[in-house]
Structures are given as C-alpha cells and as structure tokens.
Amino acid sequence: xxxxxxxxxxxxxxxxxxxxxxxxxxxxxxxxxxxxxxxxxxxxxxxxxxxxxxxxxxxxxxxxxxxxxxxxxxxxxxxxxxxxxxxxxxxxxxxxxxxxxxxxxxxxxxxxxxxxxxxxxxxxxxxxxxxxxxxxxxxxxxxxxxxxxxxxxxxxxxxxxxxxxxxxxxxxxxxxxxxxxxxxxxxxxxxxxxxxxxxxxxxxxxxxxxxxxxxxxxxxxxxxxxxxxxxxxxxxxxxxxxxxxxxxxxxxxxxxxxxxxxxxxxxxxxxxxxxxxxxxxxxxxxxxxxxx
Amino acid sequence: xxxxxxxxxxxxxxxxxxxxxxxxxxxxxxxxxxxxxxxxxxxxxxxxxxxxxxxxxxxxxxxxxxxxxxxxxxxxxxxxxxxxxxxxxxxxxxxxxxxxxxxxxxxxxxxxxxxxxxxxxxxxxxxxxxxxxxxxxxxxxxxxxxxxxxxxxxxxxxxxxxxxxxxxxxxxxxxxxxxxxxxxxxxxxxxxxxxxxxxxxxxxxxxxxxxxxxxxxxxxxxxxxxxxxxxxxxxxxxxxxxxxxxxxx
Ligand SMILES: Nc1ncnc2c1ncn2[C@@H]1O[C@H](COP(=O)(O)OP(=O)(O)OP(=O)(O)O)[C@@H](O)[C@H]1O
Ligand SMILES: [Mg+2]
Numbered sequence: 001x002x003x004x005x006x007x008x009x010x011x012x013x014x015x016x017x018x019x020x021x022x023x024x025x026x027x028x029x030x031x032x033x034x035x036x037x038x039x040x041x042x043x044x045x046x047x048x049x050x051x052x053x054x055x056x057x058x059x060x061x062x063x064x065x066x067x068x069x070x071x072x073x074x075x076x077x078x079x080x081x082x083x084x085x086x087x088x089x090x091x092x093x094x095x096x097x098x099x100x101x102x103x104x105x106x107x108x109x110x111x112x113x114x115x116x117x118x119x120x121x122x123x124x125x126x127x128x129x130x131x132x133x134x135x136x137x138x139x140x141x142x143x144x145x146x147x148x149x150x151x152x153x154x155x156x157x158x159x160x161x162x163x164x165x166x167x168x169x170x171x172x173x174x175x176x177x178x179x180x181x182x183x184x185x186x187x188x189x190x191x192x193x194x195x196x197x198x199x200x201x202x203x204x205x206x207x208x209x210x211x212x213x214x215x216x217x218x219x220x221x222x223x224x225x226x227x228x229x230x231x232x233x234x235x236x237x238x239x240x241x242x243x244x245x246x247x248x249x250x251x252x253x254x255x256x257x258x259x260x261x262x263x264x265x266x267x268x269x270x271x272x273x274x275x276x277x278x279x280x281x282x283x284x285x286x287x288x289x290x291x292x
Numbered sequence: 293x294x295x296x297x298x299x300x301x302x303x304x305x306x307x308x309x310x311x312x313x314x315x316x317x318x319x320x321x322x323x324x325x326x327x328x329x330x331x332x333x334x335x336x337x338x339x340x341x342x343x344x345x346x347x348x349x350x351x352x353x354x355x356x357x358x359x360x361x362x363x364x365x366x367x368x369x370x371x372x373x374x375x376x377x378x379x380x381x382x383x384x385x386x387x388x389x390x391x392x393x394x395x396x397x398x399x400x401x402x403x404x405x406x407x408x409x410x411x412x413x414x415x416x417x418x419x420x421x422x423x424x425x426x427x428x429x430x431x432x433x434x435x436x437x438x439x440x441x442x443x444x445x446x447x448x449x450x451x452x453x454x455x456x457x458x459x460x461x462x463x464x465x466x467x468x469x470x471x472x473x474x475x476x477x478x479x480x481x482x483x484x485x486x487x488x489x490x491x492x493x494x495x496x497x498x499x500x501x502x503x504x505x506x507x508x509x510x511x512x513x514x515x516x517x518x519x520x521x522x523x524x525x526x527x528x529x530x531x532x533x534x535x536x537x538x539x540x541x
Pocket of ligand 2: 325326327382457458
C-alpha cells in the first residue's frame with residue numbers, strides 16, 4: 001500500500017487533469033445549456049494541431065499552443081453555426097448532432113492512421129520535483145497550477161468583463177438579458193467557442209502525460225460529463241469539488257482494485273448524482289424544488 | 293394584436309406615448325399588459341420565433357410599433373434599445389447571482405462605458421439605497437430593493453421611452469410611493485414612461501393619461517382627472533382593490 005502522501009499528491013494531479021479536461025464542456029453547458037459533445041473530438045484535434053505545428057512545421061512551443069487554441073476556437077464556431085444552431089433548443093438533437101461531430105472527428109483521425117507512438121507532446125517543463133518522499137515530475141505540478149489559474153481566470157472573466165457578465169446574465173434570466181439588448185445567438189456561439197478553446201488548453205497540458213490516442217477523445221467526453229453532472233453548472237466551486245472527489249476516488253480505486261477502474265468511478269458518479277442530487281453536489285436543490 | 297395559440301391576448305389595442313409623458317396601462321391579471329409592453333419592446337417576437345422552432349405555443353403578432361413616426365415593428369430588441377426604447381420587466385427582473393453593481397453595469401450593455409457611468413450615477417442619485425447595496429447579490433435584496441435595481445438597470449440603458457411593467461408589485465405603500473416619486477423624477481429628465489399596473493390608484497398622481505385594458509381589449513382611456521372620476525364609478529378597476537394590492541409568492 002503506497003504512502004498516503006503519494007495518493008494525495010497523485011489524487012490532486014488527477015483532479016487537476018479532470019478539471020482541465022471537463023472545463024470547456026462545463027463552461028459551454030453552464031453558460032448556454034448546449035451539451036457540446038464534439039468536445040472530445042476538438043480535444044484530440046487540438047493535440048494533433050500542436051503536435052503538427054511543433055514536429056512538422058518546427059514552430060516554437062508558444063506559437064504551436066496558440067495555433068491549437070485558435071484552430072479549436074474556429075472549429076467551435078463552425079460546429080456552432082453548422083450543427084448546433086439549426087437544432088438549437090432541441091436538447092436531444094443537440095446531443096446527437098454534437099456527439100456525431102465528435103465521433104466523426106475521432107474516427108476520421110483513426111482512419112487517417114494517426115495512431116502510432118510518434119504522437120506525443122512535450123512537457124511544459126522537464127524534470128521532476130521531490131515533495132517529501134514523493135517524486136512528481138514538474139509538468140504535473142504545472143498541470144495543477146494551470147487548472148487553478150484557469151479557474152481563477154474564468155472567475156475574473158465572468159465578473160470583470162462586459163461579455164463575461166452578459167454570458168452569466170443570459171444563463172440566469174434569459175428574457176431579462178434579452179430585454180437589455182444582449183443577443184442570444186452571439187452569446188451561445190461565444191460559449192461554444194470559449195469551451196472549444198478551453199479544450200485546446202486542456203489538450204496541450206494534459207496530453208503530454210501520455211501519448212495522443214483516439215480513445216482519449218472518448219475518455220474526455222466521459223470525464224466532461226462526469227465532472228459536469230457531479231459538480232453542477234451553477235458554481236465553479238462545484239466543479240472543483242467534483243474534480244477533487246473523482247480524482248481522489250479514481251486514484252484510490254486504482255490502488256485498491258486495479259488501474260482500469262476509473263471509467264467505472266465516473267459512470268457510478270454520474271448515476272449516483274443524477275439519482276440523489278440532480279443539480280450537482282453544490283447545486284441549489286431548494287431553488288430547483290421551488291421552481292417545480 | 294397578439295394571439296397565443298388560441299387565446300387572444302391583445303386585440304385592437306392602440307396606445308400612444310408622447311415625449312416626457314407618463315402614461316398608465318391598467319388592467320387585472322391576464323388583461324394583456326405584459327403582452328402589450330413585451331410586444332412594444334420586441335420580446336414577443338423573440339418568444340414567437342423561439343416557440344415556432346420548438347413547435348411550442350403558436351404565437352401570432354400583428355399590428356405596428358412606431359417610434360417618432362418610424363415603423364420599427366420588424367426591429368429586433370437590441371436595435372430598439374439602442375434607439376432608446378427600454379423595457380423593465382415585471383416581478384423584479386434582476387440577475388440574482390450578480391451584484392447590484394454588476395446588474396446596473398449590464399443594464400447599459402449597449403452603451404459606452406462613459407454613458408453607463410453617467411446613467412448609473414443618475415440612477416443612484418434617484419435611488420440612494422443602490423449605493424449602499426452596491427456589492428450585494430441582487431437575489432439577497434428585498435422586493436423593493438430589487439425593483440430599484442431593475443429600474444436602475446433600465447435607466448443604465450439610457451431610455452427615451454421607458455416601459456415599466458408592474459413596478460409596484462408586492463411593495464409596501466411607503467415603497468410604492470417612493471417608486472412613484474422616482475417615476476416622476478425620470479419623467480422630469482425628459483424620459484417618457486409607459487407604466488403597467490393592476491391598480492391605478494398608487495400611480496395615478498404621476499400619470500398624465502391612462503388606458504384600461506380588460507381581456508386584451510381597450511375599455512377606457514383618458515386623462516388623469518377623467519380616469520379619477522371614472523374610478524369612482526368603476527370600482528372594479530380602481531376601488532375595491534385599492535386596499536388589497538396583489539403580492540406574488
Ligand atoms: N407565454 C404565453 N403563452 C400562452 N399564453 C400566454 C402567454 N403569456 C400570456 N398569455 C396569455 O395572454 C393573456 C395576457 O397575459 P399578460 O401576461 O399579458 O397579462 P397581464 O395583464 O400582464 O397580467 P398580470 O397582471 O398577471 O401580469 C393571458 O390570458 C395569458 O394567459
Ligand atoms: Mg403582467
């Protein structure tokens with residue numbers, strides 16, 4: 001049985017990974033109610049764009065990252081305009097249409113043969129750090145710091161910028177927001193673009209932990225769903241707590257039972273939360289009940 | 293005319309609002325006041341389009357909205373707001389998780405930063421409690437305070453024509469008087485106000501003219517004094533209900 005500290009450190013890293021991977025999906029869903037399941041496809045696409053810019057075009061790292069964020073944002077806009085907008089507000093159609101796009105992207109990559117061992121991304125910083133008895137590579141700490149930083153940046157964006165406020169307003173009181181002249185279509189598009197850009201940020205931070213593989217795209221969709229359902233979309237704190245819970249549980253499950261149990265943990269969390277607290281662990285169940 | 297599925301919400305109702313005038317629209321629950329204001333503001337069109345897409349309520353909108361003689365019926369909401377036609381929705385329509393200052397800032401979403409600063413300062417001068425509540429989430433405020441935020445938001449949009457939907461709803465008589473004073477001040481600054489209320493009495497001192505709608509139809513209109521004298525006769529609209537203003541849950 002490994003040290004408690006090891007479990008805690010790796011649980012924290014895992015939590016940061018889950019938060020990063022889920023953030024884009026959650027933000028889009030929380031702001032406009034769009035369940036954008038092309039998320040997993042965009043996530044892997046961003047990884048390949050970064051890889052291609054670095055390895056084939058020889059671009060410097062920051063430029064490669066910027067390219068992958070830009071491509072993801074553009075793809076997000078296209079997905080919104082071509083796929084989501086025509087079926088907007090028909091929730092089931094939104095799920096099916098975006099999921100189809102995600103699957104199409106991933107299977108296209110598979111068909112193109114992008115499945116070999118050469119597809120890896122570099123760590124942001126090399127080397128490793130000793131935390132007491134536990135040795136962690138520096139990149140994992142960058143992942144944790146980035147997850148925290150990104151959470152704070154989003155919090156700031158939602159409060160300090162006019163667009164951020166308008167997005168939150170739209171999510172809270174749609175018709176009042178509309179009555180102030182906020183355009184629904186623009187806000188919905190923006191929420192998808194923002195979510196897709198966040199998927200790219202997650203990709204360049206998380207994918208260096210292993211190889212870029214198609215299946216990680218499907219994993220990303222499952223993780224996004226698990227964290228979002230568990231955390232609810234009303235508060236960032238809910239997402240953070242959900243990521244921590246799921247991160248620690250998967251690490252503990254991996255240690256106690258075996259390494260292939262994480263998917264079971266995600267699915268169990270989804271089912272349990274939907275059964276007990278449909279608005280998420282920090283959701284305002286009371287308000288939900290009042291509305292019913 | 294507005295038709296919801298098979299309920300006629302407004303039929304042949306025509307109202308006019310002149311510059312710097314306060315006009316009342318009175319009528320009981322379901323009379324069509326909100327429908328009228330939403331239609332003028334352009335929200336009914338949004339609702340109609342959205343329901344059509346979902347295959348929900350069938351909404352038919354007919355008739356005309358004119359601003360200074362110009363037909364703006366087909367304009368969308370942002371265009372109307374930019375032109376100065378601003379709606380303050382019923383039931384203290386504020387963003388509950390946003391602070392008072394964030395709410396007010398959002399009110400001026402389509403205006404420049406300088407314009408918003410100026411109009412928010414004006415709103416705070418009219419309604420001093422807003423400054424004190426500045427950092428509180430709007431959802432934590434009392435009904436009266438929320439109404440001030442809602443009106444402040446509308447003012448931040450720099451209206452020339454302000455549509456107020458039941459601003460007195462659920463407020464104590466003292467707060468009602470305060471809001472009525474604010475409406476008077478807004479008019480004094482050159483803004484025309486169309487105010488919908490169930491009970492005419494509380495706002496009567498500040499209105500110049502008024503309309504009474506019942507089941508989507510215009511049943512009465514006139515100046516304040518005409519309405520006041522009618523009021524003695526028409527207890528249904530003005531009299532019996534004075535003592536028991538409606539509150540909502
Ligand atoms: N979204 C809607 N779908 C279907 N019918 C509606 C809708 N909104 C209003 N109606 C109907 O239109 C009529 C007018 O409603 P409206 O809300 O305009 O009345 P109101 O005068 O504002 O009432 P209140 O004093 O309760 O606010 C009512 O009969 C109502 O049932
Ligand atoms: Mg109404």
